[in-house]
Amino acid sequence: MKRLYFCLLIITSVTLLVAAGATGVKRIIRTVQVARPESAPLQSSRFEPSEKATAKNTAADSDSNLDQEIQAGFSTLKNKDPQAAQKHFEEAVKIFDGKPSTSHWLLAKLSLSPSNSVVTVNGKPKNVSEQVDGYRQVMGTQQALYEFAAFSLQLSGDDRKAATYFDKVDQMRGVMWGKSWIELVPQIHRLFFSYVIPDDSERFGRYLLLAGRLLLDAEDSGALALIRQAKHNLPKDATVPALIASYLIVNHDPGGAKSEAQASLALDPNQPSVLIDLATAEWMLGELGLATSAARKATELNPGLPGPHATLAFAALETGDNSLALSEAELGNKLSNGHQFFKTILAVSFVASGNKQRAEQLMAEAWDGGPPDERQLVAWFFRGKPLEYARRFMKSGR
Secondary structure, rough: OOOOOHHHHHHHHHHHHHHHOOOOOOOOOOOOOOOOOHHOOOOOOOHHHHHHHHHHHHHHHHHHHHHHHHHHHHHHHOOOOHHHHHHHHHHHHHHHHHOOOOOOOOOOOOOOOOOOEEEEEEEEEEEEEHHHHHHHHHHHHHHHHHHHHHHHHHHHHHHHHHHHHHHHHHHHOOOOHHHHHHHHHHHHHHHHHHHEEEEEEOOHHHHHHHHHHHHHHHOOOHHHHHHHHHHHHOOEEEEOOOOOOOOHHHHHHHHHHHHHHHHHHHHHHHHHOHHHHHHHHHHHHHOOOHHHHHHHHHHHOOOOOHHHHHHHHHHHHHOEEEEEEEEHHHHHHHOOOEEEEEHHHHHHHHHOOOOOHHHHHHHHHHOOHHHHHHHHHHHHOHHHHEEEEEEEHHHOOO
């Protein structure tokens, strides 16, 4: 049985990782969270028959209490009492933590695509779809409870505790839970939102912002609309237009990104990440002087960030200052610990400087399967002369 359990975890990991696919590096240099091992309580039972009956009754009581707390939370939420809802959802978390189990009431409202997993046991294939589905139902319950607690705490005005549960949700992502995490985030949001009475308060705005951040991470198309709603409730919060600017940069809307970044910086001018987005937007719009100025300010605020040096290298290549481009690209590559994006910019800078041999070496290090195609480079904000230099390299067949 132990061998079956081990094989089950392996096949679950591989299945979910492959299913998640390569969604692309939407932001240059991301932090990868790994699911915690204690989130997979699929142990085989060692109870004697009499103990099994007792355990079954205990589990049934636990499941019943869990569903009761969840339903009570939504009932009080619908009655505009987020503080009471928060208490019920946190109590549900405690019940779950004491004995992880599936909320049948909750899973009836959420949808997880069924698995079709097979492992080899003693040389024979064995279908473990039922075990995998059971694991996913328990994990789905846990993710939903964490989100419910975070949302209700945000509506109650407890920002710090809400952030704690938000972090718990974020930490569930990874190899074991990547695709399912993404699949559930929009569903959990819609379920919670259906019980909330909207208003113009800051608390409601912060709840919308929290939900919008999760939807952004899940790459859900409804994220932007939700964050724009939050902006209405939080007109003096610099993080809201900053998030919108970041989204628009990723989706190649430099005009909109520049406007949102400027709105955020008007509220708080000392935000390096927003200055990087502004510099990138201005670079995409061909405003080289403004892009350089914003990138320089970002480096002054945080000299350890590699991001501004990408824009500075791009701008230098565009103006023909290949020496400066090489210097900025080398610094960006060093600060990023040789990230593929920055190594590519450095290679292109060497092409511009006439050092083809060094450029070839860097491109081989950055791209094992050959140089990137133009679509990838454009997604990484290559344009103008930097793109032309990259095209020369790609045409050489290297």
